[in-house]
Amino acid sequence: MQDRFREECGIVGVFGHPEAANLVYLSLYALQHRGQESAGIVSAKDDILISHRALGLVADIFNEDIIRRLEGSAAIGHNRYSTSGQTLLKNTQPFVVEYGRGGLAVAHNGNLVNAVELREQLEGQGSIFQSNVDTEVIVHLMAASKGERTVDRVVAALSQVRGAYSLVFLTPHELIAARDPYGFRPLVLGRIQDKDSVVVASETCALDLIGATYEREVEPGEVLRVSASGVESFRPFPTAPRTSCIFEYIYFARPDSRVYDRNVYEVRKDLGRQLAREQPAEADIVIPVPDSGVPAALGFAEQARLPFEMGLIRNHYVGRTFIEPRDAIRHFGVKVKLNAQADVLRGKRVVVVDDSIVRGTTSKKIVQMLRHAGAAEVHMRISSPPTISSCYYGVDTPTSAELIASENSTEGIREFITADSLGYLSVRGTYNFLKNGEGNGFCAACFTGRYPVPVSDPGRTHQLVLFEAKER
């Protein structure tokens, strides 16, 4: 059972490069941490679109032969976790269809909060759906639009949907990128100088790998059309207060990425420093829960002037699942990923820094494993506030009832995880520190339960009536 919040998707688009699909493939590899269930690429050549999508990791899905067949100078790609839509092949993205205007592909990071009602309206008018991803609603709205240009149809469709979206569309002759007016999910714009190629991607680490230069964010509410005529920017929607997802800083994004125009690693170190100020501890060493906890632990150790040590070693050959003996091994679930170093920990008072606690079960196993390895005291420090509410804007979270902090006080959680002390970063501290107080740029719904875009019927999704005998 998942004991992390999970980012649902990474998206990328390349326009105007002779090896567009290959660059998209490498970008997806750089964005692999944003979705590991499936991946896909669609390229445009002359008047056709060519696609390849499959379940699995990027490096397993694509080979030289497939990349070579994804011809053309424009392409888009997608990595996926499923928040809306089961883990089915037909739900993999980019979503690709033929409609009256020719071929159209779209890759989506985010989640729409009025997808089900729009779908029911469209079906009532004779539309036939192929999947149960909310993205398909956008495509049907485009097909039903009378707009002349594709970009007009994109605007017409997006004017009817509500929620979080960073999108890239591909037609045989243009690439369109769009970001919702709230700026929930990240999206950046870059260029490959010598080729005059345009790249859009969820994070800058994708730009770095393919040698593209970071230019700026695609702005909240902006629609960008990239074609042979260059890049055009549209601002067709009413403006809204920016409410970007703060978990990109806390956990999701790669530390070497620039997100919302700041370096993630630096932000995480800052959060660690602030955590040391708010929640100091009498201790001998500071250790991270690797790899995500490393920057915050470095910041904490620096601020607290305590030695930083790798007291937990991560095994990097982690597969999907491991076969546990019937005669169960103590702390097995955590141990296949992390090993505690007795020689480092023995007799020490240890601060262990992690980015968040979701259900608490993993934290408990880590505390116990550290004690078993000889730690004299274990002080857990978390570089974010307690998470008490589910996310409806594209993050895979347990129900509120399963979030340990929604029902328990910090002392209750400490008791559950058996730590000697437990300290979270404060909401105020987090936002003040980021110089963007609540209402000043970040969504805090998961910490506060206050949702910037109303969610009418939170639990409602479209129920599939078609199944594949093989996929269940």
Add this chain to the structure above:
Amino acid sequence: MQDRFREECGIVGVFGHPEAANLVYLSLYALQHRGQESAGIVSAKDDILISHRALGLVADIFNEDIIRRLEGSAAIGHNRYSTSGQTLLKNTQPFVVEYGRGGLAVAHNGNLVNAVELREQLEGQGSIFQSNVDTEVIVHLMAASKGERTVDRVVAALSQVRGAYSLVFLTPHELIAARDPYGFRPLVLGRIQDKDSVVVASETCALDLIGATYEREVEPGEVLRVSASGVESFRPFPTAPRTSCIFEYIYFARPDSRVYDRNVYEVRKDLGRQLAREQPAEADIVIPVPDSGVPAALGFAEQARLPFEMGLIRNHYVGRTFIEPRDAIRHFGVKVKLNAQADVLRGKRVVVVDDSIVRGTTSKKIVQMLRHAGAAEVHMRISSPPTISSCYYGVDTPTSAELIASENSTEGIREFITADSLGYLSVRGTYNFLKNGEGNGFCAACFTGRYPVPVSDPGRTHQLVLFEAKER
């Protein structure tokens, strides 16, 4: 390169049996000769449809695990060759969609002659297509219909299409079978007595294997609805003169099937007898081109009072393709399927009976192989008239220009295939003999070029704009 006409599809439906999918699977296996590119089954359980479709042979596509997951007491199935729509996974049938009324699956044998114009109309109104099989047009017409019952929507859709179709539809709670008013393609109705189960299938050999009793043909122009309330028959279309495909008798159907209410093996023996009357030969033995030529050769030998021998032996382990050495083997293409028996043929004047000549290249190799094995004379006899025109009603035929008989006299063909003599059955003889003259029950378009249903734009099909990188 194909040197046979090819049947495009076999279809089957079972309603009211606890192991419906298993019976459909066995029926598809019995109908394997009607299509070997792909196969699929869709079953209905409660309110959902479950499908499995793949490229390959029935015995390779399905296994016990998959059959077990195809739950429910109703199911339909399809074997396929491609006449409309490329050999792509997305073009495999049964075609299955979710629309406003829930799940719907359909399996189609035949070919529509106005599918492209209907598709363009529908796309102009915002419909999004998933494939380029003409069958999908029927589904979109159903989605756009305002009919209350599914059967009303079926009738509304079929009223707008023109061409050849035998169809089975499946929804979660009913099975609908339909046959075009001309009765182009076969379709039969059977029952499994002790279960009160209903079966529809392309040929009776499917009924035989699963222990069902043959009841009657689904009549041309008939729509059958099978549900918990029993079998209802509708006749919603204007009547038309019957023009069933005669090639089912000549070559397509299994000899042990009953088609258009007559046993195929007996018809073929009769055609062989008539051939002996029309085209006698001075000879020592009669041999068939196995397996399809066996019944006609038996009829010929009986009428001509000549010994019947197996002078050509067929290899039954034929795979998709064989790797020919660069240093080519004489008659290789035919030899991997057939071997000529020198000990049987040596010094003999041989009548060799085949069902048809398409391009003539295979016939030429057979004649040469027989001579090489020692035959003194080779007299080719064909149990059908010369084929001069392409079919637009669901048979995969070469273009007219590739049909050797469209440009050559019988003497010209004889010379090409290097036989000592060549004799075809006459058109008149064929139809008179069948007691169904032209205009009295059979389509003769491939022999005469007279098409019973006008084909406005024969070469026109919908060109795909979406491709899979793996399938090309």
Add this chain to the structure above:
Amino acid sequence: MQDRFREECGIVGVFGHPEAANLVYLSLYALQHRGQESAGIVSAKDDILISHRALGLVADIFNEDIIRRLEGSAAIGHNRYSTSGQTLLKNTQPFVVEYGRGGLAVAHNGNLVNAVELREQLEGQGSIFQSNVDTEVIVHLMAASKGERTVDRVVAALSQVRGAYSLVFLTPHELIAARDPYGFRPLVLGRIQDKDSVVVASETCALDLIGATYEREVEPGEVLRVSASGVESFRPFPTAPRTSCIFEYIYFARPDSRVYDRNVYEVRKDLGRQLAREQPAEADIVIPVPDSGVPAALGFAEQARLPFEMGLIRNHYVGRTFIEPRDAIRHFGVKVKLNAQADVLRGKRVVVVDDSIVRGTTSKKIVQMLRHAGAAEVHMRISSPPTISSCYYGVDTPTSAELIASENSTEGIREFITADSLGYLSVRGTYNFLKNGEGNGFCAACFTGRYPVPVSDPGRTHQLVLFEAKER
């Protein structure tokens, strides 16, 4: 459960042809009926041997890429059923090893009766075995030999084994063929004229496909060495009375093959004629159990002057296994292969001709299926004598106890299979007719229980102590 005797293997070797592996591959395809569990090819190029072996059918195991990698101008191949050695990948042939003299491959048709004791001796001296096929004993005997030339080591090894063997050996520079002194299993020699290439194969149908000319049998007790110096023949063993397997004529060999210097189809027709003389029947039609029963049924019909009809139609798309419904279908096991034609059989007195009865269960289902289809009387005729004893010379037979004829009279069998009458060919009739009485050329052990080569410990095989977790 198998209800046929089964040939265990087909072997082939080609020397002196630039596409040797491709010709071996095609030959194995022509010999596919002799073994369908696994196949393999080994080619020789310069000083190395290259092999490919797998479970499955020839057409599935090899592709163009693999054939291209099997470089060199000499190659041997093998099709396999398992009589000695389980169906394991390591038991597939050609068996290929590296020993002190370099690389060596061997393909074996037959069965050794003293393999286990030889193996135990060799292991006692430090030999390490890789498989449990008896063929490996020969290789170890060769490795232990002090002979200078490979052919000397072959003779040294074969002088120590007892039983049935047709063998082809391949080293980087020569091909050696050998046949046991009794001539149990067939082996023929052919040539490809224009290339001066030499071919050895189990049956002539392999020569026909690759365009080779039949020259003669490899004689019982002969060892042939084929090298750059041409073909040398050796006769190193004491002569023995010829006792070739008669089941090659009755059932195993392809009808278009020449075996023991006679055409198999003609022999089968003759057996059918003799059967009609010995076991006539009052009947209306004669039908074969296709395909193996066709020639004998033609002979029977000709002799009895009765019409020959295809009353049973065979389905040629037979896969490995079929999934039978839990609610069993009547005669299912036979029906997936054969369908009875009611229109042909209705009201008729039917003679049905088959080649043999093993357990009787299939025959019973056929009789019942014919009656169910309307036959008025069913007279079963078998073109061989009753089989009462197991074979130890390379044929896969049930134990004697499972052979219905070992415990039952003909009347008892008739009753079991529910036929109106049952007639076997007599032993005397069979052999007299073949002009080779017992002791005059054929082994009759399965009909008489008299074994020409003593079998000391019939049930004894080497028990494996090594298993693969995947293959069980």
Add this chain to the structure above:
Amino acid sequence: MQDRFREECGIVGVFGHPEAANLVYLSLYALQHRGQESAGIVSAKDDILISHRALGLVADIFNEDIIRRLEGSAAIGHNRYSTSGQTLLKNTQPFVVEYGRGGLAVAHNGNLVNAVELREQLEGQGSIFQSNVDTEVIVHLMAASKGERTVDRVVAALSQVRGAYSLVFLTPHELIAARDPYGFRPLVLGRIQDKDSVVVASETCALDLIGATYEREVEPGEVLRVSASGVESFRPFPTAPRTSCIFEYIYFARPDSRVYDRNVYEVRKDLGRQLAREQPAEADIVIPVPDSGVPAALGFAEQARLPFEMGLIRNHYVGRTFIEPRDAIRHFGVKVKLNAQADVLRGKRVVVVDDSIVRGTTSKKIVQMLRHAGAAEVHMRISSPPTISSCYYGVDTPTSAELIASENSTEGIREFITADSLGYLSVRGTYNFLKNGEGNGFCAACFTGRYPVPVSDPGRTHQLVLFEAKER
């Protein structure tokens, strides 16, 4: 092209546990860093051995079904890189054979220096080899031995071989572990307390994962026999000066392992501290080449009192290979694994700590990537001496000519990698520091060219004469 020394193998054995194979599988997963080309497990149940071996990673090779079939209470396992023997399926280990004494499996970490001459002797006596791994020689020596007990045969065989070996043998009823008298490769002994199970493994991280307690090293020259009678220790060989491989500390072993009785992470930090003493640098920050350089960089930063930063971020989803665009990306080969953080590095004087330089090409790319990201100065520090000689004791090293340090001075290397300064740890410093000077416990052949066990014919390996058409 490989730019690291590579450990060739990890081995493990478990005796006396009901889920032995499952524990071996988890241990192999913990030892995955020691070999990623192939893996295998052999278990013992009653009188048989059951094996599964394949190319690939542990988590991909084994599934629940396979683990369940590896029955029995004893098992051994192996991870592999190939130093002797090509990457072929038949060369995967554990090596498993049947010989006169029954089944025997063996897993080997190390390399024999007299394997080829022993093999030639054995082949001259009639032995037949299955592979070209040197391990097979040991098995044939055992088969040829007249020893009564398996342990006697093990000793007899090992008395004849020379070189580096840590070995585990498995027979149906005992497990035997052995380590060469020099103690080249590591091997530890542990126990699972509550089960009284015995575990041997290359490193203690395997013990940690399965909940076993570390007991001691298997001593150099020790042979351990584990059976139902308990653990017996033998010392059958003359003693030799200990020359354990120091690269286990520098790079190979997992940091959380205890090797040669010291914690690897602590040793690496110590090497980093010593490096800072020997090779200080004027700089602003210290960064590691992750992950292997992290402990030494922490030690360096601590000693030098400089801030430690993660200036290079590693991508953990690395696949086998990545498809580079034809229009090459700058520093591509390194960039798919590491990304340089411009926001951390900009304008800084950077010390970058790595464990070794092999060819120098990777180091050069790292230096350039750091500069490209804005580093003002780049000072490369290496936590081991220059490597100038190939290893013949089980480590995969390039030839001496390919080792940049064998032909170049430190200044020459600095120039090649374009660093502002370059500093290696000294040989003396390394060994003194470890309190085990040369001749006092460690092999220094790769740094000094002085080989503790003479290598008569270094380049000589057995050349295969058998190939698989698929594996080349």
